[in-house]
Amino acid sequence: MPTIDEQIAETEDLLKRTKRNKATEHYIGTMLARLSKLRALKEHKSSGRKSGPGYSVKKRGDATVVLIGFPSVGKSTxxxxxxxxxxxxxPYDFTTIKAIPGMMNYNGASIQLIDAPGIIREAALGKGRGREVISVVRNADLILIMLDDKVKRLPVIKKELYNANIRLDEAPPRITIKKDVKGGLIIDSLVKQDLSVDSIKSVFREFSYVNAKVLLKEKFTLERLVDALSRNRKYVKVLLLINKIDLMSKSLLHRIKKQFPNAVFISAEKELGLDELRDGIWVVLGFMRIYMKKSGAEPDYEEPLILRGKVTVREVVKGIRKSHGNLINAQVWGKSAKFPGQKVGLKHKLMDEDVVTLYFK
Ligand SMILES: Nc1nc2c(ncn2[C@@H]2O[C@H](COP(=O)(O)OP(=O)(O)OP(=O)(O)O)[C@@H](O)[C@H]2O)c(=O)[nH]1
Ligand SMILES: [Mg+2]
Known part of the structure; x- marks a missing residue:
């Protein structure tokens, strides 16, 4: 019986050698699904053995952000x-040997920032301090990938994270699956798929689905379908940081900016660009400040309600946590209001720095 590692290597090799086309799609789907299962098995086997102190950090604050990058790029700084x-x-590599947390307060939110050991090639296999890095990343709401002038190393980091089942800036796959006791596999789709029904079914079969009603709500690739059926995928937001800009010539900086227009450029040591970075983290995490205003009074700008993600009047009612009876309606001033003091209901979507008055029965 070949070992799991041998089976993984063999499957990877088969995938590498098989050209992708309509005729092989079905086979490739099966192989990708098999590979995913083998990797999950390996992860499961080694996680029992290898956990210990320093491997993960308790989540604290309103959100958790993890710093990832090669050694010596300036994460700890x-x-x-x-x-x-x-x-x-x-100034030497692997100074940081375990994950170190800190708290950053910004606009009234407390954001946990975790400095991880330097990630290197094959981190997903536990090389370097790879395993700790991966375990903290899995708990993150956002990762900051930090590079210095060696920007060519970005794909290496992305590949390691991908192999560790971390998906960057992807939404979770949109699919519903209802298991059944009979009827076989029934595949429906809201959009036209490039994959054949046969290929889709082969992936489901490899994951041991026999009877199920499936509704695909987006256009799937084989990889994304395998992701959808694997339980250990983690979908994390990412912000790219380029550090040590104080050491770069104008022309080099210009070139890197052109290559990565969405990156945040900083010098951790000289404290350049840190305001943009704090702001970028705030925006990417979807934080909002909602100022509460009692009827007839001034808004409370001192202690805003800090909320994240999809923020409607409903979340505000939940957020103030006091029981005031039933909401009759709300009034809104600010970016989300069509006009100052617009009357809105529970479903109204709010925006950063809106002012809200709630009326209860
Ligand atoms: N010139 C310059 N040097 C920096 C900057 N940020 C960090 N450094 C230097 O780079 C070296 C490595 O910094 P660290 O913060 O230890 O790097 P790290 O990414 O935490 O490294 P590991 O813990 O080994 O993974 C140190 O000598 C820092 O002083 C920067 O913005 N500009
Ligand atoms: Mg460090």
Missing amino acids: LLNALTSAKSKVA
Whole structure:
């Protein structure tokens, strides 16, 4: 019986050698599904053995952000600049050997920032301190990938995270699956699929689905279908950071900016660009400040309600946590209001820095 590692290597090899076309799609789907199952098995087997102190950090605050990057790019320097933590900084690689948390307060939100050990090639296999890195990333709401002038290393980091089943800036697949006791596999789709029904079914079969009603709500690739059927995928937002801009010539900086227009450019040591970074983190995490205003009074700008994600009047009612009876309606001032003081219901979507008055029965 070949070992799991051998089976993984063999399946990867088969995938590499098989050209992708309509005729092989079905086979490739089966192989991708098999590979995913083998990797999950390996992860499961080694996680029991290898856990220990320093491997994961307890989540605290309103959101968790993890710093990822090759050794010596300046992750610890940045943690120290943004929080009151003191992570060791040194000009040699692998200074940081375990994940170190700090708290960053911004606009009234407390954001946990975690400095991870340097990620390197094959981190997903536990090389370097890879396993710790992956375990903290899995708990993150956002990861900051930090690079210095060696920007060519970005694909290496992305590949490691991908192999560790972390999906960057992807929404979870849109699909519903209802298991059944008979009837076989019934595949319906809201959009036209490029994959054949046969290929789709082969992936489901590899995941041991025999009878199920499936509704696909987006256009799937084989990889994304395998992701949808694997339980260990983690979908995380990412912000790219380019550090040590103080060491770059104008022309180099210009070139890198052109290559990565969405990156945030900083110098952790000289504290350049840190306001843009704090703001970027706030925006990407979808944080909002909602100022409450009692009827006839001034808004409370001192202590806003801090909310994240989909924020409607309903979340505000939940957020104030006091029982006031039933909401009759609400009034809104600010970016989400059609006009100042618009009357709205529970479903009204709010925006950062809106002012809200709630009327209860
Ligand atoms: N010039 C310059 N040097 C920096 C900057 N940020 C960090 N450094 C230096 O780069 C070296 C490595 O910084 P660290 O913060 O220890 O790097 P790290 O990414 O935490 O490294 P590991 O813990 O080994 O993964 C130190 O000598 C820092 O002083 C920067 O913005 N500009
Ligand atoms: Mg460090």
